[in-house]
Amino acid sequence: MIVNKNDFHSFLKKVNNGLGNINEVIVPYRARSDDENPSFHFQRFEENKILFLDFFRTIDPIKILFYLFREKVYPIKNKNLKRVIVGVKACDLKALHLLDKAMLQSGFVDPAYKQWRDNSLIISSDCDYLHETCSCNLVNGHPFPENGFDLNLSVIGGNYFIQIGSERSQEFVELMKKEITVANSTVSDIEIVKANREKVFNRLIEKNNNLTHSGDFSEIRKVEHKSWEEVSEACIGCGACTNICPSCYCLILNDESTDKDFIKVRSYDSCQWYGYARVAGGGTPRPKMTERFRNRYLCKFDYMYKNFGEFGCTGCGRCTEACAAKIDFRQVVKNVSSVAQEVN
Amino acid sequence: MQNPYEVIPADVYEVIQESPLIRTLRFKPKKPITFKTGQFIEVGIPGIGEGPFTPSSSHYIVDDMDVTIMKTGFLTEQVHKLHAGATIGIRGPFGSNYPLEKFKGKDVLILGGGCGLAPLRSLFLTMLHDNKDYNSITFLAGAKTPKDCIYKDEVSEWRKYDNVRFIRAVDEVPPGEQWAEDVCLVTKLLQKINMKPDGNPAIVCGPPVMMKFGTFDLLKYGYKEENLYLSMEKKMYCGFGQCRHCVIGGYYACKDGPVFTYDQIKNEEAIWD
Ligand SMILES: Cc1cc2nc3c(=O)[nH]c(=O)nc-3n(C[C@H](O)[C@H](O)[C@H](O)COP(=O)(O)OP(=O)(O)OC[C@H]3O[C@@H](n4cnc5c(N)ncnc54)[C@H](O)[C@@H]3O)c2cc1C
Ligand code: SF4
Ligand code: SF4
Ligand code: SF4
Numbered sequence: 001m002i003v004n005k006n007d008f009h010s011f012l013k014k015v016n017n018g019l020g021n022i023n024e025v026i027v028p029y030r031a032r033s034d035d036e037n038p039s040f041h042f043q044r045f046e047e048n049k050i051l052f053l054d055f056f057r058t059i060d061p062i063k064i065l066f067y068l069f070r071e072k073v074y075p076i077k078n079k080n081l082k083r084v085i086v087g088v089k090a091c092d093l094k095a096l097h098l099l100d101k102a103m104l105q106s107g108f109v110d111p112a113y114k115q116w117r118d119n120s121l122i123i124s125s126d127c128d129y130l131h132e133t134c135s136c137n138l139v140n141g142h143p144f145p146e147n148g149f150d151l152n153l154s155v156i157g158g159n160y161f162i163q164i165g166s167e168r169s170q171e172f173v174e175l176m177k178k179e180i181t182v183a184n185s186t187v188s189d190i191e192i193v194k195a196n197r198e199k200v201f202n203r204l205i206e207k208n209n210n211l212t213h214s215g216d217f218s219e220i221r222k223v224e225h226k227s228w229e230e231v232s233e234a235c236i237g238c239g240a241c242t243n244i245c246p247s248c249y250c251l252i253l254n255d256e257s258t259d260k261d262f263i264k265v266r267s268y269d270s271c272q273w274y275g276y277a278r279v280a281g282g283g284t285p286r287p288k289m290t291e292r293f294r295n296r297y298l299c300k301f302d303y304m305y306k307n308f309g310e311f312g313c314t315g316c317g318r319c320t321e322a323c324a325a326k327i328d329f330r331q332v333v334k335n336v337s338s339v340a341q342e343v344n
Numbered sequence: 345m346q347n348p349y350e351v352i353p354a355d356v357y358e359v360i361q362e363s364p365l366i367r368t369l370r371f372k373p374k375k376p377i378t379f380k381t382g383q384f385i386e387v388g389i390p391g392i393g394e395g396p397f398t399p400s401s402s403h404y405i406v407d408d409m410d411v412t413i414m415k416t417g418f419l420t421e422q423v424h425k426l427h428a429g430a431t432i433g434i435r436g437p438f439g440s441n442y443p444l445e446k447f448k449g450k451d452v453l454i455l456g457g458g459c460g461l462a463p464l465r466s467l468f469l470t471m472l473h474d475n476k477d478y479n480s481i482t483f484l485a486g487a488k489t490p491k492d493c494i495y496k497d498e499v500s501e502w503r504k505y506d507n508v509r510f511i512r513a514v515d516e517v518p519p520g521e522q523w524a525e526d527v528c529l530v531t532k533l534l535q536k537i538n539m540k541p542d543g544n545p546a547i548v549c550g551p552p553v554m555m556k557f558g559t560f561d562l563l564k565y566g567y568k569e570e571n572l573y574l575s576m577e578k579k580m581y582c583g584f585g586q587c588r589h590c591v592i593g594g595y596y597a598c599k600d601g602p603v604f605t606y607d608q609i610k611n612e613e614a615i616w617d
């Protein structure tokens with residue numbers, strides 16, 4: 001399908017105002033319009049703001065919309081909210097895919113996460129502009145969505161090329177067809193999108209050329225402590241990396257019960273913090289910062305790989321961007337994976 | 345859809361001071377909690393918090409449970425302040441259980457110390473329920489001093505069965521305390537008993553050092569890695585594989601454990617820490 005950009009925006013405006021019984025539309029907006037290096041935040045749709053759907057991911061990870069920083073998990077109320085989230089990037093779709101595996105498909109269902117998932121329609125979009133830290137290509141990803149979306153947008157000049165990714169988007173598409181002109185796409189539209197995707201992907205590969213690793217982490221545990229000490233030397237253990245990571249979901253369960261009711265609230269934790277794994281009597285399996293630093297990498301490339309059959313990293317680059325010590329995640333991955341290769 | 349965070353209120357009706365640091369809470373959940381021995385529950389005090397504990401009672405009784413809790417920090421100190429009549433909140437049960445089916449017809453060895461005796465009491469009581477199904481049951485229980493021994497009032501009852509041995513040892517007997525049984529590390533009791541490791545299971549639970557050396561001793565005596573059952577203690581929040589705190593390599597101590605065979609986890613890191 002092909003729609004005109006302006007038409008689509010005016011349609012979003014109506015949806016944001018309640019069309020189709022939808023309560024809100026969330027889109028990426030520029031965080032600061034005067035900044036030379038643009039950055040983006042998810043925000044509620046506003047009429048007069050410019051939409052940038054072909055840029056890289058937002059600063060905030062997609063989890064803040066599905067797995068909130070603090071959320072009540074017992075007792076649970078029906079949120080009765082229907083929302084549409086536009087401009088989700090391929091890396092964040094991967095993050096949702098991983099969160100789904102943990103929260104929905106592990107045998108136990110997180111009730112709050114499930115509601116947000118059920119109530120949100122996801123309209124993703126291709127990346128035409130890359131962030132310095134973008135590295136989805138290093139973890140088997142692409143700068144364009146392949147699955148996990150309801151609809152996907154690719155920019156072609158003044159139009160959006162729309163791809164349907166789920167059955168449940170049907171209703172939304174029907175609604176759109178009633179409101180704005182929706183044309184059939186042609187073979188040449190598809191060709192243009194394909195060519196553009198390839199171009200961006202190649203640019204990404206080029207950009208990360210020096211950071212490319214073997215992709216084989218089966219021996220990562222054997223990397224000596226010394227190597228980890230070297231790469232983690234600057235780390236101050238702030239936990240910014242895990243909190244901003246879209247696929248980190250470690251939680252603390254708090255008890256906020258009153259005299260009358262039992263109430264359970266979860267919030268984010270970080271394996272970079274000392275108390276994370278502390279057990280009775282004060283013992284912890286990872287007392288040193290180096291060990292906690294190492295744990296994050298092993299979690300992504302070894303433990304999650306065992307749990308989910310794929311890497312726990314989406315390549316979004318947020319941890320690198322957020323790091324107080326200017327540690328480049330990609331560089332560390334590259335270094336330790338090459339050491340692991342030697343060990344072997 | 346079952347909410348795994350659901351809290352089942354329970355009424356505490358008795359508190360037993362087992363030792364200076366250990367108490368057993370007896371409680372009746374408002375809704376029966378069907379568990380399999382070895383599994384754990386989250387025991388919470390409203391407004392304070394919760395922690396993972398293993399029921400210490402038989403799994404044949406689901407509407408009247410015991411937990412045996414050692415005072416080690418803030419939460420457990422609050423637990424120790426509870427009196428009969430208090431309401432607590434239970435979540436669970438969670439995790440893996442002792443595979444009783446595999447123990448049937450065997451000579452079962454149970455080795456534990458300190459608060460590790462809690463899950464083992466559950467296992468023991470559950471097995472006593474059909475004790476004829478097992479060839480023999482040997483329970484070796486350790487404590488620091490005679491004062492630290494728990495379940496004191498039940499011992500004579502446990503010793504009445506033909507095919508059951510309950511042997512205790514304390515590390516030391518301070519001046520002024522009485523003790524007519526063994527004085528040694530609990531693992532040393534292994535030398536005293538006539539062991540038949542061949543194909544038989546051994547179940548170990550206790551403080552990390554005890555688990556570690558107990559495991560190594562049992563291996564030395566000829567127990568097979570796949571027949572050694574360990575209850576792993578890791579920090580836990582959710583109890584069902586979502587908070588990641590208890591991860592042991594590719595395993596979750598809460599979901600794949602707490603009961604593991606040594607064979608399963610021997611190559612993982614920091615299992616004894
Ligand atoms: C599967 C399992 C079964 C257990 N069974 C028993 C038992 O039957 N009897 C017993 O006395 N102890 C048992 N423990 C240990 C018990 O959970 C801890 O001793 C207790 O949670 C620590 O309380 P605290 O007062 O020291 O905690 P605090 O000082 O209050 O702080 C620790 C907080 O961290 C959390 N926490 C989660 N897991 C742990 C953990 N493993 N150790 C410490 N803190 C933890 C709790 O929410 C607790 O509120 C078990 C642990 C596990 C993992
Ligand atoms: S990491 Fe890849 S998918 Fe994510 S924003 Fe960058 S280019 Fe797009
Ligand atoms: S580890 Fe870093 S690059 Fe990977 S998903 Fe998390 S924040 Fe993104
Ligand atoms: S953000 Fe950087 S400094 Fe902070 S804990 Fe992570 S790696 Fe260490």
Ligand code: FES
Pocket residue numbers: 579580581582583584585586587588589590591596597598599
């Ligand atoms: S206790 Fe949360 S994952 Fe095991």
